[in-house]
Amino acid sequence: MGLLRTDETWLDERWADPAGRVLVIAGTRVRPGPEGLEWVPTADAPDGVRLLLGERSGTTWWAVIVPGELAKAEPERWLPLRGLLPFLTGERTGERTGEAPLVFHALGLAEWHWAHRFCPRCGGALTSRAAGHELVCVDCGKPQFPRSDPAVIMLIAAGDPGSPEERCLLGRNHSWPPGRFSTLAGFCEPGESLEDAVRREVLEETGVVVGEVRYFGNQPWPLPSSLMLGFHGRAVTEDIRLEDHDVEDARWFTRAEMRRQAADGTLVLPGGVSISRSLVEDWYGGPLPGSW
DSSP, X not given: OGGGGGOHHHHHHHHHXXXXXXXXXETTEEOXXXXXXXXXXXXXXXXXXXXXXXXXXXXXXXEEEEOTHHHHHSTTTSBOHHHHGGGGBOTTTOOBOTXXXXXXXXXXXXXXXXXXXXXXXXXXXXXXXXTTTEEEETTTOOEEOOOOEEXXXXXXXXXXXXXXXXXXXXXXXXXXXXXXXXXXXXXOOTTOOHHHHHHHHHHHHHOOXXXXXXXXXXXXXXXXXXXXXXXXXEESOOOOOOOOTTXXXXXEEXXXXXXXXXXXXSSBXXXXXXXXXXXXXXXXXXXXXXXX
C-alpha cells in the first residue's frame, strides 16, 4: 500500500470507486452519528486533505481533513479520540472493533498534519503529498514524515503470582473524575531501553522499585503520535511515595478488591479499546465490569 500512495492514477481510480468510504476529520476531531462513526461515500466527501488509510474486503478507506473551525462551531458534536472510544468498542464483547485501526491511523495523521505546518529547516509552508503520508516544504523541498514516539505502559504486580494476596499497582491523574485509575505510563528517554524506561517511570511516579520486566504487546496511540509498548513488571518494593505532580494517587489492588470496586463503580478502569485495559484484564485473568 505504501508504494501506491504516490501512484496518482491508481489513487484517482480508487477515489472514483463508489464503494470507497471516507471519515471526515475537522482538525483532529470526528463527528459520530446516532449509529456510530459515519463513513461517507467518496462522492459525498468535502474538499480537504485526502489521507489514504488502506484497503480491506474490497473497499478503499480514506479520511479527509477539513479546517478545525468546523469543529469549533459545534464542539459538543465533534469529538477527540477519547470521546470516540465508546464507538470503537463492541458493546457486548468490549473488544476493539474493526474500525479502530483505521481511526487510529486517520487521527494520527491528522494530528501530525495539525502539528507540522511549517518546515523545521527554513520555516516555509508544508504541503501534503503521498496520499497524506508526507509533507514537503514549498521553499526548500525538504520532506517530513510521520513519526511515532515510544512510550511504555505497564502493570506492576507484587506478591506471589496467582495467589489471592497478589496485587497490582494503579495510579490516577489529578484531572480525572473520582474513582478513575489506570496503569502507569510514560515516554522513553534518549538512550534508554524500554525495560529501564518502565523501571524509571514507576520509580519516579510512585517510588516503587521494579525488578523483572516482561513485554506484553503494543498499541498505536495518536495522542499524540505515540506507540504504546505494554509490559508486566514485578515490584521489588511496595511502599508508595508520591513525588511526581502528575500522579495524585496510587494504590495496590488485589483481584478481589478490583472486582468488587469495579462492580460497585468506586473503581473506574480504562475502556476496552485501550492496551491499559488489556494489561489489567490479562493480570486479573478475565473480563471486568465497568470502564471509562
